[in-house]
Amino acid sequence: MKLIGIADTTFARVDMGGAAIEELKTLGTGYKVVRYTVPGIKDLPVACKKLIEEQRCDIVIALGMPGPKDKDKNCAHEASTGIIAAQLMTNHHIMEVFVHEDEAPDAKTLDWLAKQRAREHARNAYALLLRPDVLSKNSGKGLRQGYENARPIRE
Amino acid sequence: MKLIGIADTTFARVDMGGAAIEELKTLGTGYKVVRYTVPGIKDLPVACKKLIEEQRCDIVIALGMPGPKDKDKNCAHEASTGIIAAQLMTNHHIMEVFVHEDEAPDAKTLDWLAKQRAREHARNAYALLLRPDVLSKNSGKGLRQGYENARPIRE
Amino acid sequence: MKLIGIADTTFARVDMGGAAIEELKTLGTGYKVVRYTVPGIKDLPVACKKLIEEQRCDIVIALGMPGPKDKDKNCAHEASTGIIAAQLMTNHHIMEVFVHEDEAPDAKTLDWLAKQRAREHARNAYALLLRPDVLSKNSGKGLRQGYENARPIRE
Amino acid sequence: MKLIGIADTTFARVDMGGAAIEELKTLGTGYKVVRYTVPGIKDLPVACKKLIEEQRCDIVIALGMPGPKDKDKNCAHEASTGIIAAQLMTNHHIMEVFVHEDEAPDAKTLDWLAKQRAREHARNAYALLLRPDVLSKNSGKGLRQGYENARPIRE
């Protein structure tokens, strides 16, 4: 039985963790979910590492929603750097799913975008863990999470 | 008996550590506080790590007040990066509570903001350590520390 | 038998991993290729480390195509920092082959550039692994990957 | 007998290490000084770590004077990041004392500022090592090193 960790925040304005879990349910069986909620994105790196090392998760999805200010962009950069370090220290993948508040023109689109990106990265996490062939055959295909895919330059 | 570390600075212009400790007292029992004061925010990462590894703290609250200049923003970035690294090296949470001098329009508001954010993050630290269910049920709710909460997009 | 890892992404719009593998085939024998496709460039650092530590690769080529926005530049910076850290943690080389979408004036040139840079760094990886003398004799020669070489100042 | 390390550079235009040592002499006894001079600030992180791990210093003061250009600011950032990492790897404090050439309007003031900041951080290092109560009672007091202190918002 594989374990998929979901690390999310009380700071986010959308239940991104819930969306990811819903999506996982549609993909298949053979795994269990462990969810861990922390205050903000800078608390995510160690939360992910604890999910891997203390809860024995095989992969983690880290979901957050940085604000629109410069200070928020810095926080996102620091959190991302920490999430990459946590992966290198554990040899486990952590799918970072960040949606910046200024990526969408209005609240309704932001809500849609946050859930959509969470869902698509949940599919990526599932593929990395249980169906790596799905990723291999899409190498270089311009896939995006949230808004529509870019197209490969030569199809 | 749990141990909560409080790391603060002589550089800050507000007794943020004192505010955090006061708040903790209102939340319950079952823990003791260890306080460690250093000169500035760049001294906080190792101070937190020492609180965890040498004083056996279960969680640490790191409080600081970066100045308003570009140089100060850089210091805050370096300190934040170090605080995340300290968490990854110890598998313990450190709640970073930084209040930038330019986040408030005047000294009185800055004083209020610094203490308010310290208090709210003290509650977060307490919840992470002893009441993780409080965080789980607020996942994606747009919670903020200091100024008022953002609202979740769909309630 | 040496092992060369190829880590690439589904985000890229060009099959850079395929181009690298094609080029390697023209260079000689004495090695096998292990390919690992991940969603985006921020997933590359741990993918490379896993190729080295779990698949026993002797060298890895990490290929990605960051988008043109500021957010994308940040991602590339975070990925690069992680790729350097992965090298330091393993004492193995990882050839980073990133092509920014705004490095070429049009899609056709971007396609050419991405494949050309992948090919030239495949040659570098091969040289580092099996023909270090090829690099030694080109020290200080202004070699570039993709567009044409700069010239050494004194020839 | 405690050991205090002094790491300084040949790049600085003021003998900051000498000023720190002079100040230490006025503070008390019970320690010895080990001085280590390197070319520039980017050589300081490993110099400090060697002072701690190879010379058994209990604390280190790292003194440098970054130039006024953007390139110099980057160097200072890289050095600071390294000094924080060295602290986390050793669980020892390193007092960073950097004076940027553009912090003072003229050479005479720069000379004064560099020595004054070195002296005040020498007092901080001494306090961290031998008199932590001096820091505790100044928590949140707006203390500065070099120019005059900021005042606490509420006294």
Added chain:
Amino acid sequence: MKLIGIADTTFARVDMGGAAIEELKTLGTGYKVVRYTVPGIKDLPVACKKLIEEQRCDIVIALGMPGPKDKDKNCAHEASTGIIAAQLMTNHHIMEVFVHEDEAPDAKTLDWLAKQRAREHARNAYALLLRPDVLSKNSGKGLRQGYENARPIRE
């Protein structure tokens, strides 16, 4: 017999490694040189670490020539960060000798500057390894590598 590592690149447009080795020959005996050429500056951190850990070098000189674009500045920053990390992981000095293409007004001056800085840092490496007293007595003297020295503020 001490070992001095020389790590340089095929990207640089000047034979900086050659200049460093020539200078070392004028300084004395008691050491041997190990040279290792890699494609670009981002390959230098692990190259230096391999020289120290696999070739047993006592000190390394890392020479590179970042281009003039923003992207190149980022590469230099990432490489510098990695070189500092490599030093902290090994407790060995690595002299970073980077010459930015836009530091000189023309190719001839760039050629001179790159070689001159390589030579002066070769002297620094030699001093760190075999004559630390030469550095100690120049503490705070405003020494520069390449262009002329700044003067100490008070002589």
